[in-house]
Amino acid sequence: MTAQLQRMSVEEKVGQLFMPVLYGSRADAPHQENQARFGVGSPAEVIEKYHLGGMILFPGTGNIVDAKQLAQFTAGLRAAAPDVPLLIGVDQENGLVSRLGDLVTKLPGAQTIGDTGKPANARAAAKITGTELRALGISMDFAPVADVNVNPRNPVIGPRAYGSDPGLVADMVSAAIKGFHDSGIAATAKHFPGHGDTATDSHTALPVIHHTRAEWDRLDAPPFRAAIASGVDAIMSAHIVMPRLDSSGDPATLSKKILTGLLRQELGFKGVISTDALNMDGVRKKYGDSEVAVRAILAGADILLMPPDLSKAYQAVLAAVDSGRITKTRLDQSVRRILKLKSDRSLHTKNFYPPPTKAPSLLKTPTHLRTATRLTSTNS
Secondary structure, three states: OHHHHHHOOHHHHHHHOEEOOOOOOOOOOOOHHHHHHHOOOOHHHHHHHHOOOEEEOOOOOOOOOOHHHHHHHHHHHHHOOOOOOOEEEEOEEEOOEEOOHHHOOOOOOHHHHHHHOOHHHHHHHHHHHHHHHHHOOOOEEOOOEOOOOOOOOOOOOHHHOOOOOHHHHHHHHHHHHHHHHHHOOEEEEEEEOOOOOOOOOOOOOOOEOOOOHHHHHHHHHHHHHHHHHOOOOEEEEOOOEOOOOOOOOOOHHHOHHHHHHHHHHHOOOOOEEEOOOOOOHHHHOOOOHHHHHHHHHHHOOOEEEOOOOHHHHHHHHHHHHHHOOOOHHHHHHHHHHHHHHHHHOOOOOOOOOOOHHHHHHHOOOHHHHHHHHHHHOOOO
16 A cells, blocks of 8 residues: 555545546546536546546436446446546435435435334445445445434434434444445445534535534534444545534534544544535535635545536645645545555455446345335334
């Protein structure tokens, strides 16, 4: 890993930090949206141009048509990054947020599983999801949700959380991470430092949560502590302001006190920190899109997810490294963590993913469907 890091140029290192949305259903086929946004036509060309470390599959991009197509698409994307394995992520929480729709086994959302009170159910659901994602060539799930839903008026979390009891949520999150690891894929606990007590949606505004440090320790922290203890691969930041944790007014995504001070130094998290989507209004209120990307890295983030303008953000981070605002040491810290995640999940292994032609037969198997039925029933 160190040798690989030393071989990389600054441009390649900066590229590792980005996980944008790409457009189209084939890696080698041009799409007008790629041309307009990135200056090249095909997803593979975007990966090569920016030395991307990863990408996120998203509805509305043409990425997801059917199982065979998606597995072939992801295989083509990976082939475009022969030197460093490409991280391919998706938001497949199940329940309300299920980006893969009918392609995969329909499993109950977190609240339904939380209501059973059995962490084994969270593990079983995550293992099924992870197994099917891997069959499709996907290596990272932006799940589980580690927020504790203590505000009944919460418009953005609600049933996406396992519940309102911090201990229960901690147990469920820990079990889900084990389930994802059972299947071999990377898990992401979200949204740090806790998005559960808000009546504002960070997609459209910037929520403020007034928890004291003592309240945060009691209500928000337990699931994240449990996630770290369970070896979670990544933790996603929240576009929320917690003035009692950082009085600057910056969202957690841009807060060094929260990402570096609290998450890294106090909680001891050594894995990858990903931002939430940088195209959300909650993080774009105060700074421009170029500055947001730089500030997220300076705060402690490693992965810049879904920047609204990849070229602008990439050039801004590159310029910040060239000027010394982001030190080479700081850049290497993030790249090393990303490379470690890829190595820990064996993404460099030749047969990590099943052949794309097998994907349809590995989804919605009789065993998976029986487990889904059991988890959905009230007697589970």
